[in-house]
Amino acid sequence: MAExxxxxxxxxxxxxxxxxxxxxxxxxxLLGALAYRHIFxxxxxxxxxxxxxxxxxxxxxxxxxxxxxxxxxxVGNRPVFDAVVYFNDARFxxxxxxxxxxxxxxxxxxxxxxxxxxxxxxxxxxxxxxxxINSILKTDFVLDAxxxxxxxxxxxxxxxxxxxxxxxxxxxxxxxxxxxxxxVQIYTDTYRYYxxxxxxxxxxxxxxxxxxxxxxDIPGDDLRTFSFLGKIGKxxxxxxxxDRLAGETGAEIWVVDHNGFTFEKIESxxxxxxxxxxxxxEMELQGAIEDAFPNRKGAAVALDVxxxxxxxxxxxxxxxxxxxxxxxxxxxxxxxxDRGAWLNxxxxxxxxxxxxxxxxxxxxxxxSGVIGPDTVSYCDGYYQVGSRKFPCHxxxxxxxxxxxxxxxxxxxVFFYEHxxxxxxxxxxxxxxxxxxxxxxxxELHEESTRLTIVPTPEFKRKHGSGWSRGDTANVSIxxxxxxxxxxxxxxxxxxxxxxxxxxxxxxxxxxxxxxxxKYHGAKKLDIPKSxxxxxxxxMVKAVESGxxxxxxxxxxxxxxxxxxxxVMVKGRKLTLAWMIAFAPVENPEIAAAVxxxxxxxxxxxxxxxxxxxxxxxxxxxxxxxxxxx
Amino acid sequence: MASSHKxxxxxxxxxxxxxxxxxxxxxxxxxNFVSDMFGEFRAPFDILPSHLRDLQKYWSLSxxxxxxxxxxxxxxxxxxxxxxxRVLENETLRSRIKRYEDMFSIPPTGMYKQHxxxxxxxxxxxxxxxxxxxxxSIDGIKEGSAVIYGGGVVGRIKEVGLFTSVVxxxxxxxxxxxxxxxxxxxxxxxxGVGQVSFGSGCGEVTDVYSDMTASVSKPRKLMTSSIxxxxxxxxxxxxxxxxxxxxDGIFKTGRVDLSTNLSALNEVLVLxxxxxxxxx
Numbered sequence: 027m028a029e030x031x032x033x034x035x036x037x038x039x040x041x042x043x044x045x046x047x048x049x050x051x052x053x054x055x056l057l058g059a060l061a062y063r064h065i066f067x068x069x070x071x072x073x074x075x076x077x078x079x080x081x082x083x084x085x086x087x088x089x090x091x092x093x094x095x096x097x098x099x100x101v102g103n104r105p106v107f108d109a110v111v112y113f114n115d116a117r118f119x120x121x122x123x124x125x126x127x128x129x130x131x132x133x134x135x136x137x138x139x140x141x142x143x144x145x146x147x148x149x150x151x152x153x154x155x156x157x158x159i160n161s162i163l164k165t166d167f168v169l170d171a172x173x174x175x176x177x178x179x180x181x182x183x184x185x186x187x188x189x190x191x192x193x194x195x196x197x198x199x200x201x202x203x204x205x206x207x208x209x210v211q212i213y214t215d216t217y218r219y220y221x222x223x224x225x226x227x228x229x230x231x232x233x234x235x236x237x238x239x240x241x242x243d244i245p246g247d248d249l250r251t252f253s254f255l256g257k258i259g260k261x262x263x264x265x266x267x268x269d270r271l272a273g274e275t276g277a278e279i280w281v282v283d284h285n286g287f288t289f290e291k292i293e294s295x296x297x298x299x300x301x302x303x304x305x306x307x308e309m310e311l312q313g314a315i316e317d318a319f320p321n322r323k324g325a326a327v328a329l330d331v332x333x334x335x336x337x338x339x340x341x342x343x344x345x346x347x348x349x350x351x352x353x354x355x356x357x358x359x360x361x362x363x364d365r366g367a368w369l370n371x372x373x374x375x376x377x378x379x380x381x382x383x384x385x386x387x388x389x390x391x392x393x394s395g396v397i398g399p400d401t402v403s404y405c406d407g408y409y410q411v412g413s414r415k416f417p418c419h420x421x422x423x424x425x426x427x428x429x430x431x432x433x434x435x436x437x438x439v440f441f442y443e444h445x446x447x448x449x450x451x452x453x454x455x456x457x458x459x460x461x462x463x464x465x466x467x468x469e470l471h472e473e474s475t476r477l478t479i480v481p482t483p484e485f486k487r488k489h490g491s492g493w494s495r496g497d498t499a500n501v502s503i504x505x506x507x508x509x510x511x512x513x514x515x516x517x518x519x520x521x522x523x524x525x526x527x528x529x530x531x532x533x534x535x536x537x538x539x540x541x542x543x544k545y546h547g548a549k550k551l552d553i554p555k556s557x558x559x560x561x562x563x564x565m566v567k568a569v570e571s572g573x574x575x576x577x578x579x580x581x582x583x584x585x586x587x588x589x590x591x592x593v594m595v596k597g598r599k600l601t602l603a604w605m606i607a608f609a610p611v612e613n614p615e616i617a618a619a620v621x622x623x624x625x626x627x628x629x630x631x632x633x634x635x636x637x638x639x640x641x642x643x644x645x646x647x648x649x650x651x652x653x654x655x
Numbered sequence: 656m657a658s659s660h661k662x663x664x665x666x667x668x669x670x671x672x673x674x675x676x677x678x679x680x681x682x683x684x685x686x687n688f689v690s691d692m693f694g695e696f697r698a699p700f701d702i703l704p705s706h707l708r709d710l711q712k713y714w715s716l717s718x719x720x721x722x723x724x725x726x727x728x729x730x731x732x733x734x735x736x737x738x739x740x741r742v743l744e745n746e747t748l749r750s751r752i753k754r755y756e757d758m759f760s761i762p763p764t765g766m767y768k769q770h771x772x773x774x775x776x777x778x779x780x781x782x783x784x785x786x787x788x789x790x791x792s793i794d795g796i797k798e799g800s801a802v803i804y805g806g807g808v809v810g811r812i813k814e815v816g817l818f819t820s821v822v823x824x825x826x827x828x829x830x831x832x833x834x835x836x837x838x839x840x841x842x843x844x845x846x847g848v849g850q851v852s853f854g855s856g857c858g859e860v861t862d863v864y865s866d867m868t869a870s871v872s873k874p875r876k877l878m879t880s881s882i883x884x885x886x887x888x889x890x891x892x893x894x895x896x897x898x899x900x901x902x903d904g905i906f907k908t909g910r911v912d913l914s915t916n917l918s919a920l921n922e923v924l925v926l927x928x929x930x931x932x933x934x935x
Contacts, residue, residue: 087902087903087904088903088904088905090904091904103903103904103905105862105905105906193841193842194842194882196842196862197833197842197844197880197882197883198833198882198883198884200831200832200833200844201831201832201833201882201883201885202799202883202885203831204829205828205829205830205831205846206829214862214903214905214906216903216905273904276902296902297902297903298902298904299902299903299904299905300904
């Protein structure tokens with residue numbers, strides 16, 4: 027009876043029901059968690075799985091070539107061959123060697139150390155590859171001790187065993203390495219190649235290897251990415267036209283196994299070469315100027331008068347960008363820095379323009395009515411402003427000079443006198459109208475960010491001093507606080523040759539360029555023709571018999587103005603040799619500015635130092651050319 | 656009866672598994688030995704049909720009429736005379752080259768020992784592009800030696816048996832060599848690409864500088880380069896009718912059309928470098 031009661035009680039035991047509920051609830055929780063993981067978190071785990079099993083390799087495209095205006099290659103890409111090994115191809119050799127070493131370890135009863143064995147196996151295998159290369163090429167290359175870092179950090183990238191193989195070594199290896207039985211492969215990379223070495227180096231610029239900026243269009247930006255080094259323009263045309271020259275980045279996405287070795291390529295986008303560029307430089311003219319340049323610091327710029335295209339841009343001292351490959355060493359960098367060769371003096375060098383500025387003073391005088399073609403001054407070797415005597419470069423005096431003669435003989439007194447009469451206002455205004463107070467707008471990023479200076483009383487007041495008549499006298503002959511770049515002065519020469527106020531320079535060659543006043547942002551020079559002609563005649567006479575006679579080229583009518591500016595450098599009074607010019611006078615085609623820095627007091631003068639460079643420039647330019655009348 | 660069949664099947668499967676297991680555990684030296692022995696064992700079966708074909712050809716020729724034979728004899732005599740003349744010319748040229756080599760202290764060009772070999776078997780399909788020739792290590796054939804014929808490159812010796820050798824054909828995917836274009840001394844890389852569908856074998860030339868051009872109307876001849884010392888310089892490999900710029904913008908790549916004679920060769924010349932010969 028009692029037993030029966032017990033069974034019926036057990037069937038309806040409420041404490042057991044509680045237990046059932048607890049287990050049931052736990053089961054529901056488990057099912058819920060399972061569903062949560064498998065259904066709601068599906069995307070998260072799928073992505074995590076992909077991140078663990080996929081790798082992305084970024085391959086930058088080769089940069090575009092750069093040609094001069096006549097189609098000569100001035101910057102290209104040089105192939106570089108490396109004998110490399112992809113770890114994926116060597117994995118079976120690694121395993122075999124690991125097994126051999128492990129067997130030896132067991133025989134010698136040494137303790138097991140996986141990392142040590144694995145490194146030893148890799149070393150032996152990679153050394154055997156190098157031995158194979160050495161036996162084929164009869165060389166004695168050794169294994170780079172850094173290969174283990176490459177293995178752990180850049181496993182999917184090829185490990186260079188021998189870098190920079192010659193073309194013949196590459197060909198021999200390609201023929202003698204077994205295609206079906208060798209992990210060693212030839213990897214072709216490109217180095218930037220500058221066939222003209224240090225010629226036009228500042229204008230062309232250089233590049234540096236940098237981690238490639240990956241295009242957002244390339245998929246897999248959340249995957250672990252291995253990247254070959256890209257190349258970024260750091261100066262000159264290489265930097266200014268980076269968007270155009272840079273190649274299109276390519277990418278590959280690989281599925282990898284648990285050891286990180288590639289298993290299957292699932293996506294691929296090949297890299298593409300950047301677009302080629304034709305710059306306005308004429309390399310023969312560039313070469314002629316550089317060859318004529320003395321072994322001194324300085325710069326020269328030659329422009330096409332009508333289009334403003336830069337025909338030549340010289341900055342000395344220079345450097346050979348080929349030296350920056352495969353890497354720019356500290357020694358190379360420091361050597362260039364110590365020689366002062368990093369600076370592009372043509373666009374960044376700020377110099378007082380000296381007597382070349384007298385053309386501006388003359389223009390200002392004609393515009394303000396103070397100077398006319400027949401205006402005369404008497405030069406007896408100096409001009410007195412207050413108590414101070416301002417000398418002429420001819421201490422015996424030029425005697426009576428008119429505008430044309432003042433330009434021809436570069437008489438300081440004529441410009442002191444008329445500068446005083448008109449004051450700094452018209453001079454500064456004319457200089458600004460000619461664009462001498464603002465950047466020229468050339469595409470190069472190296473144009474001086476410290477603006478060129480046309481001093482005015484406001485300028486001096488800003489710098490804590492007052493304006494004096496002596497300042498006006500100094501500015502009248504291009505001295506004082508005036509600072510201009512050679513590019514500015516070349517643009518001024520081109521503008522003046524066209525009888526306009528501005529020239530917009532360009533380093534790009536474009537045969538379709540519309541080169542009217544609107545393009546240059548210029549206005550007609552607002553002066554009487556007689557005054558303009560008198561200045562030009564003075565500049566022509568300067569070449570024929572005056573201060574610029576060393577720039578004369580037979581058969582070419584050149585207009586030029588020399589200048590010898592004085593600067594204080596570390597307590598020494600040095601001179602800067604200047605010359606601006608254009609030719610042929612009848613129908614100007616080329617305008618130029620040359621500056622050579624003096625190294626010892628009095629060792630540089632406009633006519634004697636800058637003149638011969640100008641002569642070589644014009645001689646080269648007009649060689650074999652019909653001179654348009 | 657059924658149980659007996661079952662037992663036999665079990666036995667066969669057991670033997671198969673045992674052989675597989677044996678393959679896995681046997682040292683690689685033993686495996687190589689067995690493989691070589693198999694090659695040597697098989698060699699007579701390659702050579703014999705080839706000899707039989709030669710014999711068949713001989714009989715078919717000898718069954719011709721006397722007049723045919725006399726005419727053939729005359730043609731042969733003429734050909735012999737012409738060849739003798741060429742031999743004499745070659746002798747003169749060789750002595751001239753020798754004189755120039757001595758004069759300018761240039762290393763001698765005659766760096767190969769030549770072995771003429773009959774083709775025993777051809778494996779020309781999507782998998783293999785190779786020939787078996789009736790000469791082996793006993794004749795002085797060395798692995799890696801160049802194999803040529805009158806029309807240019809045939810390939811390279813891949814394996815050497817005692818009496819036969821396997822030639823990796825120039826059209827094989829595993830064949831790669833340095834080459835030059837006729838009239839240009841910059842080395843390029845040639846590699847076979849195998850047999851194309853319903854066509855003969857062909858190759859690909861890579862690392863061609865971008866200024867090089869080729870077109871159907873102006874195809875370029877690809878020649879051997881002596882840069883690696885395997886092939887003598889100036890032997891034709893094939894012709895290139897188009898070159899396409901690679902993605903890198905530096906090099907071009909093009910298809911190389913090889914001679915169709917490769918599939919019908921009966922005799923080839925093996926060039927064994929004298930250096931290798933001396934080592935032997």
